[in-house]
Amino acid sequence: VSDATSFRRRLANELAACAAALLPKSDIAWGRGMSSEVLSIEDDGEALSWAFGCLRTASVRRMGSLLTQHTVPRVMLALYLLTWVVMPGWLIAMILAYRSGDTAALTELASRTSIGDPQLFGALFDASMVPLLLALACSGTLYLAGAIALLFRRVSGALHLLLTGMLITWLYWVVGSSFSPESFKPFLSFEWLKSAGTWIDVALIAWLWCARKTQCRPA
């Protein structure tokens, strides 16, 4: 047995042991099964590949069980999702304030964009106000419903609601960009891709996806 081969075998055994340890308590028997299966595979490369798959399965199961079997992570995530409602809510409040004649609201909104000038921003803004209000109201409501669904362990429902809310926001940005590139400059510059918040949100969606996959549905 060469050193390289024995290293692969040792690594496979370690990965299988990690997978067994990572699985939730309810899946202990599966962890033992994975470890013994790795030991019964003769080829070291095959065993290593098998062990990687076991580790992937165990990671997904663990991530899923954190949301479906533990209250604290679920409530924490639901609270975080509620923060997604804050921005649409704040924007709706500012838009309604502007509509009722509060020019300070327009200045505040303009200062948060690359345009800056309230008058220019107001002219661009007036053209897209109704679609913006609709998109904000729909996505905000869907995010709120998603957070509530998650609290009640409706992981699949929560995921669908959040993804639909995100899709509506995206559609608004994409359609808006094609009509008025000037007012959608921040979106088109892809600056948002550099934001840590974007990637945290992507990670959270992936987490929900894992949890959804592990939830058992009737046959």
Place this chain on the structure above:
Amino acid sequence: MPRIPNRSRQALQLFEALLSHSTSWQHGYDLSKVTGLKSGTLYPLLMRLCEQGLLEDRWEDSDIAGRPPRHAYRLTPQGRAFAREALSPPEPRGRRVRAARST
């Protein structure tokens, strides 16, 4: 439209392999070799089918002395019925409508 559970290509491949030796117990790695499914796909499927009562598992002593017992799986009677139904070719739409009307 809700996704129909256990009708994915991978699930059907697994059902086919399990049905071909429906009364004997099969190990995970052997199932992987027959179906071509990797462990990262196979184990979630096996776990789900067990949770749904379509599959049963047991421990079997290894053929090689000194090795730990292995997990083995086979379809339950409910699982066999489900697998046969899942693998059967879909009826033409017209026949399904006529059958639904006649009931």
